[in-house]
Amino acid sequence: MKLTIGHLYPDLLNLYGDQGNIRCLQKRLQWRGIEAQVQSLTSDSAIDFTKLDLVLLGGGSDREQELACRFLSGQKEAFRDYAEHGGTVLAVCGGYQLLGNYYQTGDMLLEGLGILDIYTKWESKRLVGNIILNSSLTFSSRPVVGFENHGGRTYIGNHTPFGQVISGCGNTEASGYEGVVCKNIIGTYLHGPLLPKNPEICDYLLERSLKQKYGASQTLGTLPDRLEHLANSDIVKRFTPRKFFFFPSLSKSKREKS
Ligand code: GLN
Numbered sequence: 001m002k003l004t005i006g007h008l009y010p011d012l013l014n015l016y017g018d019q020g021n022i023r024c025l026q027k028r029l030q031w032r033g034i035e036a037q038v039q040s041l042t043s044d045s046a047i048d049f050t051k052l053d054l055v056l057l058g059g060g061s062d063r064e065q066e067l068a069c070r071f072l073s074g075q076k077e078a079f080r081d082y083a084e085h086g087g088t089v090l091a092v093c094g095g096y097q098l099l100g101n102y103y104q105t106g107d108m109l110l111e112g113l114g115i116l117d118i119y120t121k122w123e124s125k126r127l128v129g130n131i132i133l134n135s136s137l138t139f140s141s142r143p144v145v146g147f148e149n150h151g152g153r154t155y156i157g158n159h160t161p162f163g164q165v166i167s168g169c170g171n172t173e174a175s176g177y178e179g180v181v182c183k184n185i186i187g188t189y190l191h192g193p194l195l196p197k198n199p200e201i202c203d204y205l206l207e208r209s210l211k212q213k214y215g216a217s218q219t220l221g222t223l224p225d226r227l228e229h230l231a232n233s234d235i236v237k238r239f240t241p242r243k244f245f246f247f248p249s250l251s252k253s254k255r256e257k258s
Contacts, residue, residue, distance in 0.1 A: 006056070013065070073111075083115045095187075096154070104121045118157060
């Protein structure tokens, strides 16, 4: 078996170690004897979405995001088609904002890909720091941890959030929710990089891709993940407010989010 991972615009969208997500995807496939091919699709590349099994978009500054948006405008239909038909996508921060309808800053309006029915508005106070979520995508009670740094506030309407914020801000400081999960897409503000510290999220994406390509019966076995879990729990211990030490479960998948 083989999965092809498309890393979109690593020359533009590459903040806070987002490249580490690619390494994590690759390694966790290799450890299971599954071939992992990575296509590094820089802004001058022609992208054939029909050849990709998993797409990763990282974060970028507003300027880089504007450039990425310009390059992606020619690929809009193909990307939308890929995502609508079950293609797996991880989009982080600037990449997450690009999946929406628009990103509005003080002086520009960037039209997004319209893959998710969300929008983002910039505010001058940046939301920066470590962030901890309770997500229904991690099958254990282990929280999702990461780092956020964004001026955008994302309004996700009726979409299902990626997680409930235990510590940090997420989509907006007021909503209490972070990111979006829709079909086989995760959009999130979590850098970190996200996947090495949250191996269950990495495996969620890989399993979705395998099922999409090779059929619903495909599953991934577990890996020991001792170091990954230590890294995760260290952050949880340092940044979880005491009142949340017993994590509430995100029982309702759809809630009022923003
Ligand atoms: N430019 C976006 C913002 O500040 C995204 C930043 C990022 O990717 N970290 O909201």
